[in-house]
Amino acid sequence: MGIIVQKYGGTSVADSQKIKNVAKRITQSHKDGNLVVVVVSAMGGSTDQLINLALEISEKPPERELDMLLSTGEQVSIALLAMAVSELGFQAISLTGNQVGIITDGFYSNARIKSINNDRIHSELNQGKVVILAGFQGISIDDEITTLGRGASDTTAVAVAASLNADRCEIYTDVDGIYTSDPRMVESARKLDQITYDEMLEMAGLGAKVLHSRCVELAKKFQVPLSVRSSFHEGEGTIVTKENKIMEEVVISGVTSDKDQAKISLIGLPDTPGVAAEIFQALADASINIDMIIQNASQDGTADLSFTTAEKDLDKTIEIVSEIKEKTGFNNVNKDCNIAKVSVIGIGMKSHVGIASKAFRALADAEINIQMISTSEIKISCVIQEDQTENAVQIIHDAFELGQIDSNA
Amino acid sequence: MGIIVQKYGGTSVADSQKIKNVAKRITQSHKDGNLVVVVVSAMGGSTDQLINLALEISEKPPERELDMLLSTGEQVSIALLAMAVSELGFQAISLTGNQVGIITDGFYSNARIKSINNDRIHSELNQGKVVILAGFQGISIDDEITTLGRGASDTTAVAVAASLNADRCEIYTDVDGIYTSDPRMVESARKLDQITYDEMLEMAGLGAKVLHSRCVELAKKFQVPLSVRSSFHEGEGTIVTKENKIMEEVVISGVTSDKDQAKISLIGLPDTPGVAAEIFQALADASINIDMIIQNASQDGTADLSFTTAEKDLDKTIEIVSEIKEKTGFNNVNKDCNIAKVSVIGIGMKSHVGIASKAFRALADAEINIQMISTSEIKISCVIQEDQTENAVQIIHDAFELGQIDSNA
Numbered sequence: 001m002g003i004i005v006q007k008y009g010g011t012s013v014a015d016s017q018k019i020k021n022v023a024k025r026i027t028q029s030h031k032d033g034n035l036v037v038v039v040v041s042a043m044g045g046s047t048d049q050l051i052n053l054a055l056e057i058s059e060k061p062p063e064r065e066l067d068m069l070l071s072t073g074e075q076v077s078i079a080l081l082a083m084a085v086s087e088l089g090f091q092a093i094s095l096t097g098n099q100v101g102i103i104t105d106g107f108y109s110n111a112r113i114k115s116i117n118n119d120r121i122h123s124e125l126n127q128g129k130v131v132i133l134a135g136f137q138g139i140s141i142d143d144e145i146t147t148l149g150r151g152a153s154d155t156t157a158v159a160v161a162a163s164l165n166a167d168r169c170e171i172y173t174d175v176d177g178i179y180t181s182d183p184r185m186v187e188s189a190r191k192l193d194q195i196t197y198d199e200m201l202e203m204a205g206l207g208a209k210v211l212h213s214r215c216v217e218l219a220k221k222f223q224v225p226l227s228v229r230s231s232f233h234e235g236e237g238t239i240v241t242k243e244n245k246i247m248e249e250v251v252i253s254g255v256t257s258d259k260d261q262a263k264i265s266l267i268g269l270p271d272t273p274g275v276a277a278e279i280f281q282a283l284a285d286a287s288i289n290i291d292m293i294i295q296n297a298s299q300d301g302t303a304d305l306s307f308t309t310a311e312k313d314l315d316k317t318i319e320i321v322s323e324i325k326e327k328t329g330f331n332n333v334n335k336d337c338n339i340a341k342v343s344v345i346g347i348g349m350k351s352h353v354g355i356a357s358k359a360f361r362a363l364a365d366a367e368i369n370i371q372m373i374s375t376s377e378i379k380i381s382c383v384i385q386e387d388q389t390e391n392a393v394q395i396i397h398d399a400f401e402l403g404q405i406d407s408n409a
Numbered sequence: 410m411g412i413i414v415q416k417y418g419g420t421s422v423a424d425s426q427k428i429k430n431v432a433k434r435i436t437q438s439h440k441d442g443n444l445v446v447v448v449v450s451a452m453g454g455s456t457d458q459l460i461n462l463a464l465e466i467s468e469k470p471p472e473r474e475l476d477m478l479l480s481t482g483e484q485v486s487i488a489l490l491a492m493a494v495s496e497l498g499f500q501a502i503s504l505t506g507n508q509v510g511i512i513t514d515g516f517y518s519n520a521r522i523k524s525i526n527n528d529r530i531h532s533e534l535n536q537g538k539v540v541i542l543a544g545f546q547g548i549s550i551d552d553e554i555t556t557l558g559r560g561a562s563d564t565t566a567v568a569v570a571a572s573l574n575a576d577r578c579e580i581y582t583d584v585d586g587i588y589t590s591d592p593r594m595v596e597s598a599r600k601l602d603q604i605t606y607d608e609m610l611e612m613a614g615l616g617a618k619v620l621h622s623r624c625v626e627l628a629k630k631f632q633v634p635l636s637v638r639s640s641f642h643e644g645e646g647t648i649v650t651k652e653n654k655i656m657e658e659v660v661i662s663g664v665t666s667d668k669d670q671a672k673i674s675l676i677g678l679p680d681t682p683g684v685a686a687e688i689f690q691a692l693a694d695a696s697i698n699i700d701m702i703i704q705n706a707s708q709d710g711t712a713d714l715s716f717t718t719a720e721k722d723l724d725k726t727i728e729i730v731s732e733i734k735e736k737t738g739f740n741n742v743n744k745d746c747n748i749a750k751v752s753v754i755g756i757g758m759k760s761h762v763g764i765a766s767k768a769f770r771a772l773a774d775a776e777i778n779i780q781m782i783s784t785s786e787i788k789i790s791c792v793i794q795e796d797q798t799e800n801a802v803q804i805i806h807d808a809f810e811l812g813q814i815d816s817n818a
Binding site: 061068093 | 425428429459462463465466467470471473474475477478480481484485487488489491492493495496502503505507508552553554
């Protein structure tokens with residue numbers, strides 16, 4: 001029998017009725033002949049409630065104690081889910097991160113999994129039980145409870161699936177799967193049957209919120225097939241897997257957008273070596289992530305340098321570049337929050353030409369001005385004016401015929 | 410420096426403001442030069458909330474999973490309390506039952522502590538930290554989370570105090586200490602400065618709800634001085650300790666009452682050996698606790714047998730005795746819920762005569778009929794009509810002058 005790892009997020013176990021529904025799904029998979037390991041998040045809303053309690057006591061609670069507090073959320077949901085599975089007449093056992101032996105590096109609130117001990121899981125599976133694990137949490141070698149960062153139950157599920165050499169990892173969530181674009185923005189957006197890890201990584205990084213990058217990276221590293229599907233409806237969802245022949249024929253998998261972007265322009269920089277390095281080092285030291293960068297040399301021996309960052313980091317970025325204004329010698333700093341990034345992603349770009357020009361042409365025909373461009377092997381991103389985002393996404397989606405099932409290039 | 414163990418119940422940590430107040434008390438004791446170990450219950454009401462969640466899913470949830478669920482309550486309160494102590498500028502660390510190494514016998518929902526590992530506690534105390542432990546929970550040798558039964562955080566505190574050889578164990582609660590009688594019933598009830606373990610055991614068993622018998626038994630066994638005091642007001646509270654000279658001079662420590670009593674009478678039993686044994690064996694097999702027993706032989710060679718039990722067990726008791734009616738040969742069974750037990754407790758009874766007659770005389774003068782009597786070395790209990798309870802308690806309290814500080818015999 002093969003092992004299936006199923007992961008249910010907070011919205012899927014938000015109340016007792018939803019927990020009972022999840023128990024039905026789990027037992028169905030068990031009845032289908034699978035060895036089922038389940039990873040669960042805290043009940044929807046409960047983590048926020050715990051954080052609010054902590055903030056009533058301390059504005060900046062010690063991270064160790066915050067992890068001690070937050071890890072109770074998953075312990076509640078695994079116990080309740082094990083009760084619900086038992087209530088249906090099946091054997092179930094819940095296990096905390098400590099009981100499983102999910103060993104982490106000990107960094108509170110953002111720990112990384114170092115190893116997973118499978119002995120207990122195998123032993124319980126061999127007794128015919130459904131094994132229900134707490135997501136999001138682990139234990140350091142010093143016996144300290146550590147959490148993996150918000151949304152990290154997906155990561156737990158993939159790590160457990162990799163460790164158990166599971167047939168696949170099913171991520172149950174509040175959407176049906178991965179779409180060619182955000183269905184709230186593009187009416188003709190279509191659910192993908194499959195997508196590669198690399199495409200999913202680009203989509204996750206570019207604004208598609210279904211899976212966290214960290215979980216996809218881990219799945220790619222250990223070649224764990226991911227199945228993203230709805231916990232509320234039936235249906236196959238989307239398989240995230242390694243590249244295969246069929247996928248290579250599909251040129252474009254999706255179009256994403258991200259409005260949480262700001263552009264900073266430094267005007268009149270001296271065009272001498274090392275200036276850009278100095279600026280980006282200062283920003284890196286402050287943990288500010290820079291996305292796109294463009295430098296234009298002017299006729300007068302100076303240059304203009306533009307770059308983008310997350311909108312929330314804008315004020316800090318302005319502060320830092322202002323501090324080094326004299327040292328680096330630029331004249332002015334301009335900022336622009338009224339921008340967005342629209343991206344086209346597809347593994348098939350590697351072997352097809354003309355993708356970029358097709359996207360640029362589509363935007364140009366709609367009189368949407370492209371301010372910045374960056375590309376990777378499987379992605380093209382354009383910075384445009386923010387209020388043109390929906391239009392741009394729709395136009396590119398149409399240009400590549402992503403709403404149609406059979407051809408999209 | 411001496412070690413002080415402080416225990417705070419659920420009402421003392423029911424919200425963030427109360428948790429902050431508890432943190433102030435703790436740090437005061439730390440500043441006074443003590444090594445402070447704190448045992449905390451779940452926030453008031455949270456255990457009931459968790460139980461209700463479980464009952465929404467299953468009428469009879471598996472006990473293992475219920476323990477997994479309920480143990481989160483204390484984990485929340487220790488984390489929040491550690492945050493509150495840190496916020497006051499002191500070092501604090503919270504520890505779960507697992508992290509301390511509170512090893513239990515593995516009986517879910519009603520486990521007993523087998524051993525406590527002090528290494529981690531000593532190590533944290535030596536680093537100058539206030540150590541905050543989860544009450545109510547432990548871990549079996551199979552790494553399973555077990556709880557000690559409701560209200561058992563007191564037991565955790567005493568066990569930890571015994572294990573650490575602490576100077577004393579302070580139980581903070583919502584009353585000021587142990588009273589000569591229930592102050593809601595007897596206006597002149599007086600707080601006792603001290604009371605012996607044995608008296609406290611009788612009081613706990615006879616309806617005084619401040620401390621659980623199990624915690625007092627443990628304190629007696631390991632000679633841990635208990636201090637019962639209010640977590641909301643200042644004041645010394647009551648010391649529960651071993652017998653000493655001063656205490657022996659005090660004849661009576663308290664008067665308690667218990668209305669949760671029922672009397673069952675079996676009429677016309679054949680007066681032959683083994684009949685009573687048969688009846689009480691059948692009740693013991695059903696885990697029904699019998700309190701007082703009286704047998705009267707009649708002239709006609711039959712006997713009447715009366716006994717008391719908790720009111721909640723009455724229906725089951727009637728059912729069981731009815732099943733063996735033919736076998737044992739009695740004629741009728743009568744039941745009476747309209748009774749109560751009033752008890753007088755005092756270590757000084759051992760060395761003073763006339764206590765029982767004084768109590769009986771006081772009740773007789775008030776025309777309160779005594780239906781049954783049972784005594785121990787330090788206790789006299791009388792069964793009376795339920796609606797005379799308050800009056801009887803008041804009369805006995807007055808007869809022994811318990812409201813006055815200097816003399817009470």
